[in-house]
Amino acid sequence: MRKIQMVDLQGQYAKIKESVNASIAQVLDTSAYINGPLVHEFQADLEKYLEVKHVIPCANGTDALQIAMMGLGLEQGDEVITADFTFAATVEVIALLKLTPVLVDVEADTYNMDIEALKKAITPKTKAIVPVHLFGQVANMEAVMEIAKEHNLFVIEDNAQAIGANYTFKDGTKQKAGTIGNVGTTSFFPSKNLGCYGDGGAIFTNDDVLAHTIRGIVNHGMYRRYYHDVVGVNSRLDSIQAGVLQAKLPKLDLYCNARRDAARFYNNAFANNPHISTPAAKSNATENCGQICAVCDCHVFHQYTLQIKNGKRDELHQHLLALGIPNAIYYPVSLHAQKAYKDDRYNESDFPVTNELIKTVISLPMHTELDTEQLEFITDTINNFVN
Ligand SMILES: *Cc1c(COP(=O)(O)O)cnc(C)c1O
Secondary structure (H helix, E strand, O other): OOOOOOOHHHHHHHHHHHHHHHHHHHHHHHHOOOHHHHHHHOOOOOOHOOOOOOOEOOOOOOHHHHHHHHOOOOOOOEEEEEEEEOOOOOHHHHHHOEEEEEOOEOOOOOOOOOOHHHHOOOOEEEEEEOOOHHHHHHHOOOHHHHHHHHHHOEEEEEOOOOOOOOOEOOOOOEEEOOOOOOOOEEHHHOOOOOOOOOOOOEEOOOOHHHHHHHHHHHOEEEEEHHHHHOOOOOOOOOOOOOOOOHHHHHHHHHHHHHHHHHHHHHHHHHHHHHHHHEEEEEEEOOOEEEOOOOOOOEEOOEEEEEEOOOOOOOHHHHHHHOOOOOOOOOOOOHHOOOOHHOOOOHHHHOOOOHHHHHHHEEEEOOOOOOOOOHHHHHHHHHHHHHO
16 A cells, blocks of 8 residues: 555646646746746636636735735724634734734534624624635635625635635525635645645635735735835745646646545545544535535535544544554644634633534545545544544
């Protein structure tokens, strides 16, 4: 059996080596390292793929979130609601901009923002909602957009983990994750579903005015060379990374399907284990069918994350490591309990689901190169241990 990896970037590279190397060579041959033609080509390719009017590339997914919030003109003291169970980058940029982060609990089956908790958190100071499409599953965007409309709030989708996912609305229409709110952001960190070979990120929007504002912000607040109209930042996707991404983008749907195939294998293998709860793939069109099918392309499995219900999560984590099965706890601490983001307004009773998830979740190897032999070994090992 091949060595099992949490993410197999080498195996993936081996299959696309020629096209990636050709893209990189093109940058080296022309020395157009910054803002070269490949950056513009990739931007246009991604706009087409996402069916969105504007893609603005930037340096990483954290910058993308920060710049999106700057572009919307959010001001000190404005409250921004996001999920308690996510990677810290989301809340970090809110705090960094001197906005007030307001964390809310998540749903136990999808790990995404709980809509009732979101409703309760809205105050007259609330200006924006940041749904995070955690682990590759699109949040309940239909409900988020309805609430945003009712209260006149901006929606910034943190799509770092769900690029390529589709969201199906009740009327059957589909939209790509990250293009539903006022603005969406993503990360091209190497282990993300569309990863480059360094750092990278992008911002998406259908709003022409916002796109123009953001294009200036990423470039030192300049709309005309050496005239700085607003305070900006320096945040660029470099041409080599754009070349890698341009070579990989045509494979993204294939990659999403490979991840879904692995997730389907995992779900089937754990279906009859009473101590294991498998992740739900849930969109409005299908409710929670518990299956992973073409209709449920709302989930692209950036992570495949189980809940171990018999109190043996930590033992399983060690047991798997000892047998050479990589696995990880995303996330071991909720954001409201982090030193940097403590706030007197929170009560532990506000976060029953997150407080449970940090004790039960475990993420299994998930990437585009897993084979049946590896999947069988992983699932047999887990089922034998958790019983
Ligand atoms: C990875 C990630 C980010 C940050 O992306 P970087 O490119 O590492 O800055 C933000 N939000 C979420 C949910 C992420 O997973």
